[in-house]
Amino acid sequence: MKNYLAVFTGTAAGRTDWDKLDADTRKQREQQGMAAWGKWMQDHAADIVDTGGPLGKTKRTSKSGIEETSNNIAGYVKVQAESQQDAAKMFENHPHFSIFPGDAVEVMECLPIPTKA
Structure with a gap:
């Protein structure tokens, strides 16, 4: 089995649409979503492999220093499977996207760190 990192992505437009829902509808969707997410986890x-979780604000570190930035990554989980397709x-x-305002889940293989031969 190989390990895969799944990142949950979202867009500003999705969040704006979510925020337009009335409070009762949003609360109902949150409860429905958390129950469905719990069932998915079960x-x-x-x-x-790692339950992951939601992610907060982003800082970017580069040759230029540290700065505030943003991206579309909302959370992550690490799973194992026979293939990336699986x-x-x-x-x-x-x-994440069938109930909550998430956009997609991107899945990538976690590769081993290369070692000297």
Whole structure:
């Protein structure tokens, strides 16, 4: 089995649409979403390597120094699967974008650190 990092992405437009929902509708969707997310975690418990979680604001460090920045990454989870396709299939109809205002889940293989031969 290989390990895969899944990052949950979202857009400003999705967040704006979410914020337009009335408070009762948003609360109902939050409760529905958290229940569905919990079920997803339970259904895939054997394949979850790191439960991950939501991510906060971003700082960027480069040759120019440290600065505030933003990106579309909202959270992550690390899973194991036989292939990248199998890992990606775990996220079909995920509550991140089927209930919450998330945009997508991007799945990439975690490669080993190269060592000297």
